[in-house]
Amino acid sequence: MSVGSDRHFLYPAVQSPSFSETAYTGTDPDALSEILSSSASPIKVAAQANASIAYRCNFVSAGNLSIADCAYEGAISLRREAPTSKVIIFLPVEGDAVFDAGQEPIHSGPGRGTILGAGRATGARLLGPRRHLGLFVDQERINRHLTHMFERTITGDADFHPHIGLTAGPGLLLQQLVTNLYRGLGGGGMLRESPLAVSALCDATVYLLLEAFPHRYSNDLTLPAPAPTPRHVKWAIDFMHAHIAEPISLSEIATAAKVSIRTLQQGFRQFRNTTPIAYLHEIRMAAAHRDLLESGAKQAVADIALRWGFTHLGRFAAEYRKRFSQLPSQTLKR
Template sequence: MSHQSGTVFQGSDPDELAAVLSTPRSPIVVEPLGKGPLAFHGEFFSAGPVTFGHCAYEGDIRCKRLAGGQRLLVFLPLDGDALFEVGGNELHSTPGRATIVDGARNTHGRLYGNRRHLTAFIDNDRLTALLTSLIERPVGDNLDFRPHLDLGAGAGLTLMQLVETAYRGLQGSAPLRRAPLALGALGDAIAHLLLEAVPHRYSDELARPPALPAPRHVKWAIEFMQAHLSDPITIADIAVAARVSVRTLQEGFRRFRTTTPMAYLQELRLAAVHRELTDGPPTVTVADVALRWGFTHLGRFAAEYKKRFGQLPSQTLRNGSDVGR
């Protein structure tokens, strides 16, 4: 969708609701629970990497996500109950606390009675890009956020206020529709608030004091890695490019990147594999991509990939291929 584009929906047909909630990558099936009446209405606004919305439902329904997406789903309940099933766990969503769901995991939801909620759906790529800039090293998009946040005070109350401001500022001819820079800053403020206030996989690392500026030889080493990601380079090659000894290079990465040079190189290569599996043509295979980026032991590669991205490389490839269908 284009910047600040909007979708208004209203009706009683489950298939129509499924079409509104689905994306090409992450289709959703909607099923009524019982024989009671069903009605729904709402509005979504896509603002670059963040989509804001307000949804209202009458009746009991089940929403089944058929494939994982690439967004973090933040639900801010106003009325009514919902239950989300994520990775075998149930998350009860009620007014007073946000429910945070990783859309990359196949999520089923059940809505009961009269349910209203605000939403903020944030692209995982944007979250990982912001986090990478904060901790100055590549990170995976399996951030593993704590699923609930109190909306009555502190960061939760601020989150509710920011999402309300964004949603209201996009309705009709409201001013945010004509202020893309302000809207982008508001979206980033919400993303930063989640990263800094909600516990997740990298919270401890984010809470550490900022690293000292990296010396030139560490920057030269990283530039050399990025320029030769698919080449069979060694730590000695990197040290030569950085104009220091291997020992000095290792100490520089330990002090300024809290890792080793080869581990940093592997992080960069895993990110490259992820991009290619996500965006590549349907004819590509996991083995071809892994070998192209220097991963020769496919079993070990698959385990490292899942640890970082929360899914097997074959799942990323399948979900990415679904986009073009």
């Protein structure tokens, strides 16, 4: 992986996404468990009252954004056994569902969409016949867009309000956008012939979520834009990205930015809401995360950690789990 790719942590770039498509049908709850699970976040499916069930699930993916068209028959319960790193949006077509994602259950039906933040959903009950579109977006992608919008580092859960009205306004637009993306990508759709258009539509979907639906940063987005980032902070950021895998010091960063250490620290506090060293640590952690995702178990966790300057593997694993809600080894197995 090239050093230049780490700039994507701050500045979302148009990339050619990789496409995939899978389809499943069946009646076995255990098989459905495997279909809906990931290695980091397994899901256990059961038929309520031992009644018969049936399902049809089609998935299309474009990079780190996926869409599912799923239909279910019968009463089905689902239990998520470990947190997921994805924000999940359900857009019902027919039937009812109840999601467990906090103190109060969240009811979902036609005209009422649901946003479940990363790590929030613990279970669900589907009352078939039920059909919905599901949009799955990595929390990291959402944070990259927020970082770009605020010009400061954003981490953690965006904490979306869970309810979406789908009959008018932004909710209807979101449903139409996701439906068109699914149709354009599925079955060898024509959108696959235009990866730049797909990237732009995926970005538009994320920006629509951030600008039109309430979340932790909604109020901040309504405030006047902050003053432009000063040159010395930009120079420091450029220097960090250019030497991300090298053992650079705070003094070297300040020298590259042509300011004193104190001025550099003040600039990062004001314009990035962090410190220079914490910022460097964050972009290295993001780089390690991308390497773990892309290596396909071809490299050891220790090798990837050391490549990005993490010499204490136990501390790296603990910080990684806090940042991405899973261990490095779990990411490597995906």
